[in-house]
Amino acid sequence: MSVHEINHPLVKHKIGLMREAGISTKKFRELTAEVACLLAYEASRDFPLEERTIEGWDGSPVKIQQIKGKKVTVVPILRAGIGMLDGVMDMIPNAKVSVVGLARNEHTLEAHTYFERFVGKLDERLALIVDPMLATGGSMAATIEMLRKAGCRQIRVLCLVAAPEGLAKITKAYPELDIYVAAIDERLNENGYIIPGLGDAGDKIFGTK
Numbered sequence: 341m342s343v344h345e346i347n348h349p350l351v352k353h354k355i356g357l358m359r360e361a362g363i364s365t366k367k368f369r370e371l372t373a374e375v376a377c378l379l380a381y382e383a384s385r386d387f388p389l390e391e392r393t394i395e396g397w398d399g400s401p402v403k404i405q406q407i408k409g410k411k412v413t414v415v416p417i418l419r420a421g422i423g424m425l426d427g428v429m430d431m432i433p434n435a436k437v438s439v440v441g442l443a444r445n446e447h448t449l450e451a452h453t454y455f456e457r458f459v460g461k462l463d464e465r466l467a468l469i470v471d472p473m474l475a476t477g478g479s480m481a482a483t484i485e486m487l488r489k490a491g492c493r494q495i496r497v498l499c500l501v502a503a504p505e506g507l508a509k510i511t512k513a514y515p516e517l518d519i520y521v522a523a524i525d526e527r528l529n530e531n532g533y534i535i536p537g538l539g540d541a542g543d544k545i546f547g548t549k
């Protein structure tokens with residue numbers, strides 16, 4: 341397993357913009373999608389290529405490289421994960437989408453499952469779980485368990501900001517997993533929010549606050 345903190349200047353710049361108090365819903369949504377796109381770029385680095393010959397612009401044969409029929413399912417965790425979906429789908433347009441609905445109880449911080457709809461052949465697919473925030477890690481662990489129960493064996497996680505506490509929980513429980521994260525922040529506060537973090541990502545993406 342490895343935690344890949346993406347140190348690309350574009351990623352750091354965009355995450356920085358997202359931390360500004362008073363950021364508009366529109367801007368937060370746009371930046372979420374842009375960073376998701378860059379995380380998908382990193383998470384697909386080892387996708388295998390195959391050679392194919394096509395007819396080029398002047399009628400002569402040209403050898404090109406194509407991604408070799410990789411079966412992928414993108415798994416947004418409702419609600420906030422929806423903000424990352426388009427950015428990832430822009431990069432991997434043939435991926436199928438599986439959806440998990442989870443809400444964290446604001447007092448106990450435990451994740452409660454309210455929706456699950458997976459695509460078929462999960463045992464053959466690479467799942468890319470997308471959620472902007474990995475705080476205590478409870479929502480991510482619940483999603484991983486649901487995917488595993490459904491037969492999925494290859495899982496990667498894409499998130500914008502992670503707390504060390506949540507990362508430690510996930511890496512300990514799932515040492516084989518790869519996690520792609522734009523920023524590893526300092527800590528969780530007493531309410532389970534990431535500091536400095538982004539605030540409530542779901543509320544910011546959906547405009548509910």
Ligand SMILES: O=P(O)(O)OC[C@H]1O[C@H](OP(=O)(O)OP(=O)(O)O)[C@H](O)[C@@H]1O
Pocket residue numbers: 417418419420421442443444445449451471472473474475476477478479480506532541542543
């Ligand atoms: O690591 P954890 O401690 O589980 O916290 C992270 C979860 O909390 C947020 O979702 P939330 O429950 O607020 O739902 P929402 O996306 O509908 O706002 C976030 O999008 C993660 O799913």
Ligand SMILES: O=c1cc[nH]c(=O)[nH]1
Pocket residue numbers: 420473475532533534535537538539540541542
């Ligand atoms: O900081 C946090 C923690 C959980 N969920 C969020 O949206 N933000």
Ligand SMILES: [Mg+2]
Pocket residue numbers: 420540541542543
């Ligand atoms: Mg929320």
